[in-house]
Amino acid sequence: MTREENKKEKMKSLFVLLSFLYISATTPVTGQLAKAKPLPTVTDGGDKFPTPPDNISRLFFIQRTPNTNTIMYELNDKSGHLDPENPIHVYWIKYAEQGQREELNYIQRKFAYGLIFKPAGVDQYDVRFVSYKKFPLTLMKADDGKYHIFATVEQKQMMLSRIFVKIEGGSFMLPNVVYIELKGTDPSTGREITNRFKP
Numbered sequence: 001m002t003r004e005e006n007k008k009e010k011m012k013s014l015f016v017l018l019s020f021l022y023i024s025a026t027t028p029v030t031g032q033l034a035k036a037k038p039l040p041t042v043t044d045g046g047d048k049f050p051t052p053p054d055n056i057s058r059l060f061f062i063q064r065t066p067n068t069n070t071i072m073y074e075l076n077d078k079s080g081h082l083d084p085e086n087p088i089h090v091y092w093i094k095y096a097e098q099g100q101r102e103e104l105n106y107i108q109r110k111f112a113y114g115l116i117f118k119p120a121g122v123d124q125y126d127v128r129f130v131s132y133k134k135f136p137l138t139l140m141k142a143d144d145g146k147y148h149i150f151a152t153v154e155q156k157q158m159m160l161s162r163i164f165v166k167i168e169g170g171s172f173m174l175p176n177v178v179y180i181e182l183k184g185t186d187p188s189t190g191r192e193i194t195n196r197f198k199p
């Protein structure tokens with residue numbers, strides 16, 4: 001597989017995942033309200049989305065049009081140690097409703113937003129989305145001594161912080177994805193990296 005074919009395959013993988021996330025975005029209103037009032041952040045194109053409250057355990061989050069409900073991915077540590085069976089906790093902040101925090105239901109956890117973990121060394125895990133296992137992520141400690149999620153984009157490593165999907169029209173089963181944007185940090189320089197592509 002050539003470099004260009006490999007890049008297209010990874011982007012296709014992410015598109016399939018995020019389309020599935022878009023389709024399965026509704027669940028009943030339950031759970032606790034988010035503790036902090038979110039501040040708006042503006043993405044390109046004028047879309048306004050809330051910024052989740054600061055949390056030292058947060059790894060990254062996913063946001064997409066047409067609503068502001070946000071999928072959170074945080075470290076699952078107990079007494080200062082990661083749970084080796086489930087090192088990342090995934091849940092909703094339902095900003096489009098009452099701003100409440102909700103756990104994923106069974107279908108969302110097993111077929112859409114959930115993750116699969118495999119030990120890959122000391123303090124390191126191979127992480128895959130259950131809905132598309134061909135998009136690899138790595139959970140490991142960086143030079144700051146803290147855990148981060150790493151993704152490889154265009155042969156460069158990124159500490160992932162946000163995934164955003166811009167959707168305009170299309171159908172419920174086949175939304176028109178205008179672009180997908182990955183945002184993170186270069187681990188060697190600390191510089192913010194943004195990679196936007198059309199799937």
